[in-house]
Structure formats: C-alpha cells, structure tokens
Amino acid sequence: MSNPDNAQGDALLEQVIEHLRQQEIPDFPDPEITVRENAKKMTSSDRPISPLWRMVMDRRWQLSAGAMVGLAALLGFLLLWGGDMARPASAMERMAEAVRKAKSYKYTSNVKGWFTEKPGGPRSTTETSTTKYWLAPDSLRLDYTLLGDKWKGPGPEMSNIAPGLNKWKINIDNSAKTFRRMPPNGRRYFSPLDRLDSFGSFSGKADRELGSKKINGREALGFVIAAQKIDPFHPLETMEIWIDRQTNLPLFIHCVSETENGSIVEDISNIQWNIDLDPKLFDLTPPPGYTDVTPKDVVGYLLQALRGADPAYRSIAACSLGKMASPTEPVISGLRKALSDSDKGVQAMAAWSLGQLGPAAKDALPDLQKALNDEDPNVRSAAASAREKIEHRGK
Amino acid sequence: MNDLEEIRSRHGRLVWNTVCRILRDYTESLDCYQDVFCEVLERTPQAEVENWPAYLRWLATRRAIDRLRMRQRRQGRFDSGDVALVQTSNPGPSETAQLNELVELLRHELTNLPQRQAEAFWLNCVEGMTYEEVGRQLGIDTSTVGVLIHRARRRLRTVLMDPRQGNCGEGDHRHE
Numbered sequence: 001m002s003n004p005d006n007a008q009g010d011a012l013l014e015q016v017i018e019h020l021r022q023q024e025i026p027d028f029p030d031p032e033i034t035v036r037e038n039a040k041k042m043t044s045s046d047r048p049i050s051p052l053w054r055m056v057m058d059r060r061w062q063l064s065a066g067a068m069v070g071l072a073a074l075l076g077f078l079l080l081w082g083g084d085m086a087r088p089a090s091a092m093e094r095m096a097e098a099v100r101k102a103k104s105y106k107y108t109s110n111v112k113g114w115f116t117e118k119p120g121g122p123r124s125t126t127e128t129s130t131t132k133y134w135l136a137p138d139s140l141r142l143d144y145t146l147l148g149d150k151w152k153g154p155g156p157e158m159s160n161i162a163p164g165l166n167k168w169k170i171n172i173d174n175s176a177k178t179f180r181r182m183p184p185n186g187r188r189y190f191s192p193l194d195r196l197d198s199f200g201s202f203s204g205k206a207d208r209e210l211g212s213k214k215i216n217g218r219e220a221l222g223f224v225i226a227a228q229k230i231d232p233f234h235p236l237e238t239m240e241i242w243i244d245r246q247t248n249l250p251l252f253i254h255c256v257s258e259t260e261n262g263s264i265v266e267d268i269s270n271i272q273w274n275i276d277l278d279p280k281l282f283d284l285t286p287p288p289g290y291t292d293v294t295p296k297d298v299v300g301y302l303l304q305a306l307r308g309a310d311p312a313y314r315s316i317a318a319c320s321l322g323k324m325a326s327p328t329e330p331v332i333s334g335l336r337k338a339l340s341d342s343d344k345g346v347q348a349m350a351a352w353s354l355g356q357l358g359p360a361a362k363d364a365l366p367d368l369q370k371a372l373n374d375e376d377p378n379v380r381s382a383a384a385s386a387r388e389k390i391e392h393r394g395k
Numbered sequence: 396m397n398d399l400e401e402i403r404s405r406h407g408r409l410v411w412n413t414v415c416r417i418l419r420d421y422t423e424s425l426d427c428y429q430d431v432f433c434e435v436l437e438r439t440p441q442a443e444v445e446n447w448p449a450y451l452r453w454l455a456t457r458r459a460i461d462r463l464r465m466r467q468r469r470q471g472r473f474d475s476g477d478v479a480l481v482q483t484s485n486p487g488p489s490e491t492a493q494l495n496e497l498v499e500l501l502r503h504e505l506t507n508l509p510q511r512q513a514e515a516f517w518l519n520c521v522e523g524m525t526y527e528e529v530g531r532q533l534g535i536d537t538s539t540v541g542v543l544i545h546r547a548r549r550r551l552r553t554v555l556m557d558p559r560q561g562n563c564g565e566g567d568h569r570h571e
Contacts, residue, residue: 009555012555017501020416020498020501020502026421026424312541316538316541345544352526378519378544385525
C-alpha cells in the first residue's frame with residue numbers, strides 16, 4: 001500500500017478536487033423565478049406564432065367541439081372495455097401499501113445467473129434456492145441451498161437466522177455441521193420483501209399489463225415494469241409482478257438483472273402472506289452435535305484484520321471495532337496505530353471508531369490532535385469529530 | 396407550500412452550488428435545481444427529514460449526476476459541458492488549464508462510477524459531508540460508505556494518472 005503511484009495519484013486527486021471546489025459558480029438565480037415560469041412567459045408574448053398555430057387558433061372552436069366528441073367516445077370505450085380491470089398504477093400503489101402493512105411472509109426464491117469479478121473476467125455461475133421467512137418487525141431467516149452442489153439434504157444446506165436488528169445472529173452450515181454466531185451489526189433490513197416496497201414509486205409507470213391468470217387457485221393480475229426505463233440506475237432491468245386481485249399482495253415475481261459483470265434471473269414464488277410463523281424458526285439454538293466455529297475472540301480477529309493487506313477490509317475492521325468493541329487497551333492501541341495507516345480511508349475510519357469508544361479512548365487524543373493536521377480532509381474531519389466525542393463525553 | 400418556500404430560501408444556494416459544480420451548464424443547472432425542489436414538494440414527506448442541508452445535498456447530487464449520465468449517453472462522447480463556465484475570463488497559467496482538463500475528466504469519470512460510489516464520493520470528498528451523514532442519506536452503514544469512497548477514489552486516481560484507463564461510453568456498474 002505504500003505504492004508511490006498511489007500516493008502520487010492521491011495527491012493529484014486531492015489537487016483536482018480542490019480545484020473543482022474553487023471553480024467559479026454562476027450567481028444564484030432569484031429563487032422566486034423558476035425556469036418553467038420563464039418558459040410560460042415566453043410563450044405568451046415573446047415567441048413568434050407559427051402559421052400552423054395561427055391556423056389552429058383560427059379554427060379553435062371547431063377543433064374543440066371535435067375533441068369533445070372524441071373524448072366522450074374514448075371515455076365510453078374505456079368504461080365498456082376496462083370496467084373491471086384495475087389500472088397498473090393503482091394496482092402498484094395498492095400492492096406497495098399492502099406489502100408495507102404485512103405482518104409476516106414466507107416465499108421461495110430461485111436464482112440463476114452468472115457473474116465476473118471484473119468486466120471480461122472468467123464467469124462463475126450460480127443457482128440457488130432460498131426460502132425466506134420474515135416476521136414483523138425485524139426477524140429474518142434464510143434457508144438456502146446452492147443447487148448443483150453436492151448437498152442433497154435433508155433440509156437446506158445453510159440457514160442464516162437473525163431474530164432482530166440488534167440481536168446476535170447465527171449462521172448454520174448443515175453440510176459441514178457447523179455454526180457461527182455473528183454479533184449484531186445494526187445493519188438495516190429492508191422493509192417487507194425489500195424491493196417490493198420500492199415498487200410503489202413506479203406508480204402509473206408499468207410498461208404493460210399482462211392480464212389475469214390463476215396462481216395457486218387465486219385470481220392474479222399481472223404487469224411488467226421496465227424499471228431501468230424509469231430509473232436508469234435501478235438494479236433490476238425488468239420485473240414481472242403478479243398480484244392477488246383481492247389482497248393486492250404479490251403472488252409471483254420474475255426479476256431480470258443484466259450488467260456487464262453479471263446476469264441474474266430470480267423467480268419468487270409460493271409467497272404466503274400474514275401467516276403464523278413458528279417462533280422457533282428464529283431460535284438461535286444450534287442443532288445438537290454441531291461444532292461451534294465462531295471465532296473465540298472476535299475483537300482479536302478484528303484487530304488482526306486491521307493489520308491485513310486489503311485496505312477495504314482494514315477499513316471495515318476499524319469500523320466494526322468502533323461499533324462493537326469495548327475500549328480496552330489492545331483495541332485503543334490498534335486503532336491508534338491505524339491512524340498512521342498507509343490508506344487515508346482506514347485512518348479516517350480509525351479516528352471515527354476512537355470517537356465511538358468515548359472518553360476511555362483519551363490516550364488517543366495526541367494522535368487525533370496530530371491527525372487534525374493531516375493532508376486528507378476526511379481524516380481531519382473524522383479526527384475533529386472523534387476528539388469532540390472523547391472530550392465532550394468525558395465532562 | 397410556505398414550508399417549501401422557506402426550505403428553498405434557506406437552502407436554495409446550497410442546491411444551486413451543488414448542481415452547478417456537477418453540471419457546469421447554466422440552463423441545465425437551472426432545470427436540475429427546479430427538479431430537486433419539485434421532487435421535495437411532490438415526494439418528500441417533510442416531517443421525516445431530519446437534516447435538510449444533508450438531504451438536499453444528496454438529492455441535488457443524485458439528480459445532477461443523473462443528468463450528467465443522460466447527457467453522456469445522449470452525446471456518447473466526452474462532453475465538457477458549457478465551456479464558457481469552465482473557462483474563467485482570465486485564463487491562468489498552463490497549470491490551471493491542465494487542472495481544468497483534469498477536473499472535466501473527473502466529472503466525466505463520475506458518470507462511469509456505480510451510482511452509490513459516485514454519490515458517496517461526491518458528498519464526502521467535494522461537498523464535505525461526514526461518513527455518518529453520507530451513510531444516513533444513502534441508507535447504508537458507515538463502513539460501507541468507507542468502502543464505496545475507497546473504491547471511487549481508487550478508480551478516479553487511476554484515471555487521473557492515466558486517462559486512457561477511462562472507459563468513455565461503457566455501461567454502468569449498477570450492482571455496487
């Protein structure tokens with residue numbers, strides 16, 4: 001990481017960012033005057049009137065009458081033709097609302113795809129079958145099996161059980177007969193059925209309806225959303241959703257995602273909503289006879305990771321220490337050393353974590369003081385914030 | 396409506412500065428500025444916003460980068476935006492001109508970064524938001540912000556050092 005090219009590149013990047021910040025910005029326009037208001041003013045007086053527009057204006061009464069007749073005919077046709085057909089827009093809105101109100105669900109997801117580590121690199125394929133259980137407010141269980149693998153059951157190959165956001169989790173490997181306990185990391189879960197909740201934002205923008213069909217004996221209404229047409233950066237390209245006509249909750253979903261680094265097709269089926277889930281599903285007791293492979297010393301493990309080769313991992317380790325470790329001498333000492341890491345991101349994260357440890361990390365104040373003069377603005381800002389936390393909480 | 400006007404009068408300049416810095420095109424910046432506040436009016440439940448400056452910075456950054464990407468796709472080439480804005484009235488020494496070019500290269504490369512990387516980088520490195528503030532706006536934890544920024548910086552560093560590494564017109568990496 002002490003690659004001189006990196007240091008040179010960093011210096012250049014900082015110089016460019018600084019120059020960018022210094023570039024002139026045009027005067028702030030009068031906030032009361034908007035572009036569209038200006039455009040309206042233009043159409044009323046300044047813009048020349050085209051001959052076509054003049055002709056339209058001359059015949060405006062005849063045209064208006066014709067338009068009214070046409071509109072009435074169209075309205076009649078829509079009433080006759082689409083009487084009982086829900087509009088995709090409202091169907092999506094109702095679906096999003098119903099999903100948000102859900103108390104529990106269970107579904108099966110089958111994923112098939114390929115991905116590469118980098119564009120043009122060798123392809124790896126994946127085929128997974130997962131059963132997902134979710135119970136409000138934040139209990140989650142995933143039972144999954146990598147298809148095509150040696151695992152033949154019984155049961156799933158792996159289970160990840162998380163009974164709550166701020167509770168310990170357990171990952172059970174049935175093929176190896178091992179389990180690993182994971183500390184709470186405060187990571188947010190998505191709201192029910194994750195992506196579905198966000199579909200509400202596509203209201204009125206479904207590409208096309210797919211009509212009706214029966215799914216598991218229920219009358220379903222289908223529609224397709226070309227997500228990336230609406231939001232070019234949406235992770236999914238297209239989503240085909242079939243919702244229950246009565247409950248508005250999804251019955252089947254087919255998602256396709258394509259990028260240069262991979263392609264994933266996911267089918268979500270057998271969706272059961274608001275069912276009574278056995279609390280034992282979220283029980284953290286491992287199956288009898290399984291070996292505990294939890295690192296005995298998580299903090300030690302993180303401190304070791306803090307000295308690893310990859311700065312991204314060192315940064316995560318530094319952050320995790322701030323979130324979960326007690327302010328012991330080895331932790332504070334490890335983070336103080338990380339303040340001199342060759343990577344600025346790790347330095348900033350170490351400073352942040354020292355702040356999280358509070359007044360007990362006061363031994364690090366001289367190092368943080370030094371970091372206040374660092375060339376990197378992130379390091380400076382994290383150090384200032386950490387110093388404030390350590391000193392403020394100490395009062 | 397009064398609330399919106401108050402928000403706009405208090406934070407309008409901040410949004411304007413952000414969109415101008417990214418777009419460097421006066422007309423497009425005006426449109427983007429208005430889009431941001433239309434979105435606030437239409438879609439943002441005002442009671443839920445705890446930190447308006449941070450929220451607006453993020454929204455302005457996202458919408459401006461969206462526009463930058465669209466401009467890029469539409470034109471399919473390296474576009475330096477409104478040149479009159481980029482060049483100052485008093486052209487400086489060659490170093491300044493070179494820096495201007497590098498700034499344009501950075502702005503261009505921003506559109507080739509995955510969305511969250513670009514946003515996290517801009518908000519933190521240019522707008523000066525802390526990791527925590529960025530994380531709160533993007534709905535991710537601080538460590539992920541660190542990783543995103545690290546990756547963005549690595550990529551930008553590489554391109555600035557050797558512009559041939561840039562991939563003008565290549566697809567997006569949406570799965571970051």
